[in-house]
Amino acid sequence: MNFGDRIFGFLLYVTGIVFVAGAVHLVSILLMPQVAPHDAYARLSRLAKPGQMVLLPPALPGHEITPFEDPAMAQAVCLYDVSSAPLHLHAEIPDAGLLTLSFRTRSGKIFYSMTDQAALHGTIDVRIMTEPQLEAIEDSEDDENEPLQELRLVAPDVKGFVLVNALAAFPSERAAAEARATSVSCSTEAIAQQ
């Protein structure tokens, strides 16, 4: 084996290491949302039960659930699992207070978000479902010309959560904001009932 062959062999191994490192890096980045042990869903599922809107404790020093919380917001969360039935979200929007909703997957991706400005005739109605459930509902509806009174979202993942934010514009509005956040109802319902 001459010097040139040795260099070539060495470079081959270095290339191998770089290739393996690159592959491991990319795979670990892509897998992180699935495997991170203390992600938002894991933290929220310790406080909430699926199919129920649960008020989260206010953000106070040392008692935050997640980092970068807005202390002016009252937050409520509804965990869902649409594997067997869709989730129905309903809210009456009586006043002008800010209310925002975000629909997130188990791994934290936001697939839809809205504010109370999107309310139709003072109400918000959202159904989260899987693709087959949506097809079943659409098949069972006879009148296709009737305008839809609700928003239908296909969940990219059967598990996820809906986060509701209600702004307490003044500290004295805290209780009202908490009431506004929890006034958004969230329930799992059977397809037959629709």
Next chain:
Amino acid sequence: MLTLFKFLAVALIGTALGLAVTYGVLQRGVAFNSVQAGPWRGLPKSGSPEVDPYARAKLARSAELPLGTAEGLSFIARADSSGATLQPRCDYDVSGSMPAARYWTLTLLSPKGFLIDNPAKRFGFTSAEIVRASDGTFDITVARQARPGNWLPLGKGEPFVLMLRLYDTLLDFGTAKLGAAAMPKIVKGRCE
């Protein structure tokens, strides 16, 4: 036998290197699609389905819940308008223009995103509660000692960042470029 050993070494070193790069990237926070306007930095794509894998990995590790695109936009300032890192021993003045939004909130946090305790129990301001001048302009003083007007206490001198959230804003990065002049200025005052 030697070849097998060498292949094994390549696999082990490669794996270790790959994981080290991942760790380093997530610690440092590599961000694509970030928007910088003066001292304020935002990641508007974090709240949309088009979030990039690096941002998703970082969010999963930190457990942060970013705002959805339709909810609003958030920005972090780790430095003042001159580019110098925010110092807990100095006073800062936050004033100037604010992009159009239904509400905004300004919060003082530790660099890792946790609230800093202070006797006044004041952690931020909302656009509604702020005291404004007769022409509608505002002025927030970030300081350790109490100040008249809008005082945001600094706590006992821990490092801090400022977070600005614009709720229900019409600001859209797809069509408009956000300039430093459209955002509030952070000007350093007296230092202890």
